[in-house]
Amino acid sequence: xxxxxxxxxxxxxxxxxxxxxxxxxxxxxxxxxxxxxxxxxxxxxxxxxxxxxxxxxxxxxxxxxxxxxxxxxxxxxxxxxxxxxxxxxxxxxxxxxxxxxxxxxxxxxxxxxxxxxxxxxxxxxxxxxxxxxxxxxxxxxxxxxxxxxxxxxxxxxxxxxxxxxxxxxxxxxxxxxxxxxxx
Numbered sequence: 001x002x003x004x005x006x007x008x009x010x011x012x013x014x015x016x017x018x019x020x021x022x023x024x025x026x027x028x029x030x031x032x033x034x035x036x037x038x039x040x041x042x043x044x045x046x047x048x049x050x051x052x053x054x055x056x057x058x059x060x061x062x063x064x065x066x067x068x069x070x071x072x073x074x075x076x077x078x079x080x081x082x083x084x085x086x087x088x089x090x091x092x093x094x095x096x097x098x099x100x101x102x103x104x105x106x107x108x109x110x111x112x113x114x115x116x117x118x119x120x121x122x123x124x125x126x127x128x129x130x131x132x133x134x135x136x137x138x139x140x141x142x143x144x145x146x147x148x149x150x151x152x153x154x155x156x157x158x159x160x161x162x163x164x165x166x167x168x169x170x171x172x173x174x175x176x177x178x179x180x181x182x183x
Contacts, residue, residue, distance in 0.1 A: 019123040120173035
């Protein structure tokens with residue numbers, strides 16, 4: 001029983017960590033290096049993360065600056081940024097590539113908030129699926145001879161863990177909404 005409970009708690013923590021990483025990719029009007037995380041550049045025939053072929057810096061709140069390690073990588077980096085669909089157009093001066101983040105309009109902010117809550121809902125679904133699977137494991141143990149009192153107690157603990165993680169998802173979404181909506 002303890003194994004099931006500790007396993008479901010660990011998996012729910014992973015779901016929260018995944019939500020945090022997804023929310024960090026949603027830009028709130030401020031430039032962060034996480035915006036370009038997940039972009040892969042064709043580096044001599046093999047897909048390579050952008051931060052391994054260029055130095056990624058944030059010179060000011062609305063600019064991301066990329067300085068390729070090799071000058072001939074400017075073209076492939078530009079192509080990768082355009083193909084990644086992050087909504088930013090690269091500006092190339094021969095040595096650097098700069099990404100300028102336009103100020104967010106009210107409409108765009110609302111779209112981003114919808115995306116935040118969509119990510120939150122996906123995290124809640126993952127947590128509920130983990131709860132369902134672990135309660136099925138408890139019921140299987142009950143069929144194999146586990147007492148009904150212990151099984152009900154285990155199900156209650158699993159539900160408590162689920163409720164805590166759902167509340168955590170809600171608080172992360174509310175925090176990100178405040179972040180996105182502040183000008």
